[in-house]
Amino acid sequence: xxxxxxxxxxxxxxxxxxxxxxxxxxxxxxxxxxxxxxxxxxxxxxxxxxxxxxxxxxxxxxxxxxxxxxxxxxxxxxxxxxxxxxxxxxxxxxxxxxxxxxxxxxxxxxxxxxxxxxxxxxxxxxxxxxxxxxxxxxxxxxxxxxxxxxxxxxxxxxxxxxxxxxxxxxxxxxxxxxxxxxxxxxxxxxxxxxxxxxxxxxxxxxxxxxxxxxxxxxxxxxxxxxxxxxxxxxxxxxxxxxxxxxxxxxxxxxxxxxxxxxxxxxxxxxxxxxxxxxxxxxxxxxxxxxxxxxxxxxx
Amino acid sequence: xxxxxxxxxxxxxxxxxxxxxxxxxxxxxxxxxxxxxxxxxxxxxxxxxxxxxxxxxxxxxxxxxxxxxxxxxxxxxxxxxxxxxxxxxxxxxxxxxxxxxxxxxxxxxxxxxxxxxxxxxxxxxxxxxxxxxxxxxxxxxxxxxxxxxxxxxxxxxxxxxxxxxxxxxxxxxxxxxxxxxxxxxxxxxxxxxxxxxxxxxxxxxxxxxxxxxxxxxxxxxxxxxxxxxxxxxxxxxxxxxxxxxxxxxxxxxxxxxxxxxxxxxxxxxxxxxxxxxxxxxxxxxxxxxxxxxxxxxxxxxxxxxxxxxx
Numbered sequence: 001x002x003x004x005x006x007x008x009x010x011x012x013x014x015x016x017x018x019x020x021x022x023x024x025x026x027x028x029x030x031x032x033x034x035x036x037x038x039x040x041x042x043x044x045x046x047x048x049x050x051x052x053x054x055x056x057x058x059x060x061x062x063x064x065x066x067x068x069x070x071x072x073x074x075x076x077x078x079x080x081x082x083x084x085x086x087x088x089x090x091x092x093x094x095x096x097x098x099x100x101x102x103x104x105x106x107x108x109x110x111x112x113x114x115x116x117x118x119x120x121x122x123x124x125x126x127x128x129x130x131x132x133x134x135x136x137x138x139x140x141x142x143x144x145x146x147x148x149x150x151x152x153x154x155x156x157x158x159x160x161x162x163x164x165x166x167x168x169x170x171x172x173x174x175x176x177x178x179x180x181x182x183x184x185x186x187x188x189x190x191x192x193x194x195x196x197x198x199x200x201x202x203x204x205x206x207x208x209x210x211x212x213x214x215x216x217x218x219x220x221x222x223x224x225x226x227x228x229x230x231x232x233x234x235x236x237x238x239x240x241x242x243x244x245x246x247x248x249x250x251x252x253x254x255x256x257x258x259x260x261x262x263x264x265x266x267x268x269x270x271x272x273x274x275x276x277x278x279x280x281x282x283x284x285x286x287x288x289x290x291x292x293x294x295x296x297x298x299x
Numbered sequence: 300x301x302x303x304x305x306x307x308x309x310x311x312x313x314x315x316x317x318x319x320x321x322x323x324x325x326x327x328x329x330x331x332x333x334x335x336x337x338x339x340x341x342x343x344x345x346x347x348x349x350x351x352x353x354x355x356x357x358x359x360x361x362x363x364x365x366x367x368x369x370x371x372x373x374x375x376x377x378x379x380x381x382x383x384x385x386x387x388x389x390x391x392x393x394x395x396x397x398x399x400x401x402x403x404x405x406x407x408x409x410x411x412x413x414x415x416x417x418x419x420x421x422x423x424x425x426x427x428x429x430x431x432x433x434x435x436x437x438x439x440x441x442x443x444x445x446x447x448x449x450x451x452x453x454x455x456x457x458x459x460x461x462x463x464x465x466x467x468x469x470x471x472x473x474x475x476x477x478x479x480x481x482x483x484x485x486x487x488x489x490x491x492x493x494x495x496x497x498x499x500x501x502x503x504x505x506x507x508x509x510x511x512x513x514x515x516x517x518x519x520x521x522x523x524x525x526x527x528x529x530x531x532x533x534x535x536x537x538x539x540x541x542x543x544x545x546x547x548x549x550x551x552x553x554x555x556x557x558x559x560x561x562x563x564x565x566x567x568x569x570x571x572x573x574x575x576x577x578x579x580x581x582x583x584x585x586x587x588x589x590x591x592x593x594x595x596x597x598x599x600x601x602x603x604x605x606x607x608x609x
């Protein structure tokens with residue numbers, strides 16, 4: 001169950017090449033060229049952003065955009081952190097708060113619900129599941145405006161909660177958890193827990209949750225990314241810049257570039273720094289995934 | 300990509316062990332504890348807002364004379380009549396549909412090509428390519444748009460030779476410049492979904508083809524692509540939803556190009572209307588857009604599933 005491990009043994013690689021070696025070299029070369037060109041397409045923009053964030057304002061426009069000139073990275077970062085009483089750091093912390101707390105709660109709540117749908121029979125179960133499934137197809141941005149109208153009735157707009165609370169609901173997480181729990185948590189195990197006198201809740205948190213780890217990590221990652229990238233909700237809910245997530249803060253700076261040109265360096269350096277945590281999260285969690293999947297109970 | 304693989308291989312019809320139907324539900328307390336929190340949150344932040352949007356869209360503001368106090372009264376389909384008369388909104392719908400018809404096939408075609416190459420024996424260095432292609436997915440839409448906005452600008456771009464000849468931010472090209480940003484971010488993500496579906500194909504399936512002496516291209520065309528069709532459908536549905544929701548990228552491009560109006564996409568129209576503010580009309584827009592998204596994704600699912608069953 002992973003990108004990296006094939007449990008079934010033989011791969012397409014093991015097939016004997018049916019064509020001559022010359023053609024094989026040709027197709028190898030063609031494949032490499034295609035992938036090489038697109039590697040440039042995908043990585044050059046990020047490389048440029050990194051290079052741009054190491055330059056001072058003068059060098060940014062006058063020197064080779066894809067290579068270093070004077071190394072000003074740390075000076076730029078220092079300036080960025082100092083600007084406007086360190087609002088940028090505040091934004092980073094906000095983003096971590098919204099995405100970290102939101103995704104964690106979303107994962108637990110969706111995991112429990114998916115588990116209940118997979119492992120217990122109760123009236124209205126399928127109706128409940130189908131309604132949630134419909135929720136997957138409802139675009140989150142269509143919810144932003146009515147949420148704003150509702151939140152303004154209870155004075156919750158322009159608060160941390162306005163962005164956090166709606167982020168805790170992940171219909172996709174429920175869907176995935178249900179499918180995964182059905183496949184990976186054996187009924188016999190739950191029965192055994194019952195015979196041993198463990199409560200249902202305890203069985204879930206001590207045994208079932210562990211078996212569901214790969215699915216839960218996936219739900220967490222998806223939700224983390226979608227909260228981190230969410231744009232409409234902060235746009236519509238937040239007015240005070242102390243509450244902005246980092247992407248939205250950078251957006252607000254970007255709209256002021258014409259009035260305040262010195263913001264340009266901050267936008268570039270800030271953009272570069274803001275994608276580092278996500279890349280780190282991906283790498284760390286991907287490893288966790290692999291382990292979870294390698295030793296997982298599936299199949 | 301566990302998520303997607305599970306989705307792809309098991310679909311929605313995960314088999315559950317058949318149990319005899321019981322009269323009363325055992326473990327009621329546990330079910331309430333497990334499903335309750337999500338149920339309540341789903342009600343509060345999905346169902347109630349949808350209901351509230353529908354309700355708001357049915358109201359109109361009436362004033363007693365020009366200076367009288369505003370009063371909200373039931374207006375029936377009045378807002379929807381305004382929605383259908385609103386030319387900028389329908390232009391924005393047409394724009395994202397055009398965008399989707401071009402961008403989604405290109406993006407998914409590339410994703411499929413890369414996934415097939417990653418899965419084929421002709422490619423070396425798969426681990427590197429997989430990471431490199433996926434990296435843009437870690438860049439949020441807003442940041443990607445800011446970055447590409449700079450890359451497109453005639454002065455700042457590292458490719459000034461190109462950007463001074465071709466104006467990527469002109470009214471004719473800016474939609475496709477935005478399409479490039481979206482493609483750049485999401486190709487790798489879709490590639491991984493399709494790739495994980497390819498990995499799930501058991502090797503015995505290739506056995507017969509091998510005996511028949513089929514080459515890699517033939518295997519890809521006749522075996523691999525049909526077998527990853529469910530994954531392609533899944534990525535297509537998510538892409539359709541994403542296209543109709545387009546907001547962050549064009550909103551960012553407003554500061555780079557005058558060609559992007561405040562009503563460039565449906566979501567931008569909703570935002571612009573809500574900040575006028577005309578919340579009732581904005582609510583009606585939201586309802587229409589949500590329905591359109593739902594119907595389009597659902598229809599696509601149905602059509603493709605029927606085809607697959609044939």
